[in-house]
Every structure is written in C-alpha cells, then in structure tokens.
Amino acid sequence: MYNSKEEVLQIFADTGALQKGHFILRSGLHSSHFFQCAQVCQHMPSVTRLAELTLEKVSGLEFETVVAPAMGGLVIGQEIARQSGRRYIFLEKQNDALAMRRGFSLRPGEKVLITEDVVTRGGRVAEALAIVRGTGAVPVAITSIVDRSGGQVKFDVPFHGLAALTFPTFAPDKIPSDLSVVPVTKPGS
Numbered sequence: 001m002y003n004s005k006e007e008v009l010q011i012f013a014d015t016g017a018l019q020k021g022h023f024i025l026r027s028g029l030h031s032s033h034f035f036q037c038a039q040v041c042q043h044m045p046s047v048t049r050l051a052e053l054t055l056e057k058v059s060g061l062e063f064e065t066v067v068a069p070a071m072g073g074l075v076i077g078q079e080i081a082r083q084s085g086r087r088y089i090f091l092e093k094q095n096d097a098l099a100m101r102r103g104f105s106l107r108p109g110e111k112v113l114i115t116e117d118v119v120t121r122g123g124r125v126a127e128a129l130a131i132v133r134g135t136g137a138v139p140v141a142i143t144s145i146v147d148r149s150g151g152q153v154k155f156d157v158p159f160h161g162l163a164a165l166t167f168p169t170f171a172p173d174k175i176p177s178d179l180s181v182v183p184v185t186k187p188g189s
Contacts, residue, residue: 021183025169035118035145037145054162055080068089069091069116069124078090098131106136107136111140114128115142119159120153125142147165
C-alpha cells in the first residue's frame with residue numbers, strides 16, 4: 001500500500017525542511033527537531049505534490065472555501081484551493097492572535113476546510129475554528145502536512161495529517177541535559 005508519510009518525509013529531507021538542533025516551538029515546547037515548512041514552500045513541485053496528497057486524503061469531502069492560518073498554512077492552503085478550484089482566504093496575526101482581516105468574510109453555512117502546515121498542540125487551528133464558527137460558517141475538516149502530535153491532538157471535526165510524527169517535545173523546565181547544551185533557536189511559525 002502507498003505510504004504518504006514516507007513521501008512527505010522524503011520531500012522534507014530533499015528540501016532541507018526537517019532540521020535538527022534545539023528549538024523553541026510556537027507552542028513554547030522545546031524539541032530537537034523542527035519542520036521549517038518555508039523550506040518546502042520555495043519548491044513549487046513539492047508544494048503541488050503535498051496538496052495532491054492532501055486532496056487525496058479528503059476526496060469526497062464537500063467544502064467551498066479553504067481557510068489557512070498565517071504564516072505556516074498560507075502556501076499549502078492556496079495550492080489546495082487552486083487544485084480543488086475553491087475560494088481561498090487566510091487568517092493573520094493581530095496582537096498575537098489570529099484574525100480575519102482584509103475584507104475577507106464567510107457566510108453562514110459556508111463549508112470550510114481549514115489547512116495548516118504543522119500541528120503540534122493545535123492552538124492556531126483552535127483559533128481558526130473559533131473564527132470560522134463565529135461567522136456562522138461550518139468547518140468540515142482540518143488538514144496539515146505534519147501532525148507533530150503523533151495523532152494525539154483532537155478536534156471536534158475530522159483531522160487529516162499527511163505525516164503523523166512523534167518527535168519528543170519538552171516543557172521549558174523539563175529539557176533533557178543533552179538538549180540543554182545545544183544552542184537554542186526560536187524559528188517562529
């Protein structure tokens with residue numbers, strides 16, 4: 001059987017997107033691995049393939065609009081919308097919280113696919129769900145390239161990650177000694 005996880009990891013390896021070191025993730029957790037999806041997103045054939053794989057996972061799902069949180073979901077969200085022929089809008093940070101700006105709107109009952117690049121604890125996705133629901137639109141599913149929670153994060157709509165991975169993450173007060181000696185980087189989202 002075909003394994004999209006292996007293909008996704010190969011794409012990340014080929015583009016230098018899977019990085020090793022000591023990172024502070026947007027969630028505040030520390031990790032020895034970081035997915036810099038921006039490295040993938042500069043290679044449009046890779047973005048095209050990741051969107052194809054995502055759309056295969058949600059084939060048969062009815063949605064009218066793709067919504068992506070900035071920054072990570074921007075490129076993959078737009079490509080998913082392009083390939084599926086759907087409308088595309090993005091949410092962006094305003095005072096460190098997501099907001100719908102630039103005159104974007106959703107109508108009550110509009111079916112929305114929320115897409116993200118990497119999900120660790122699901123904070124930005126939860127914000128996106130609240131914004132979508134606040135307009136009266138209906139989130140029908142969530143997609144991501146990488147599910148860093150290893151399948152542990154749960155939402156109240158179906159969640160489809162292309163690659164579920166379980167690289168360990170650590171609270172700031174629980175960093176292992178071998179990781180604590182590595183210079184820390186906070187790459188952002």
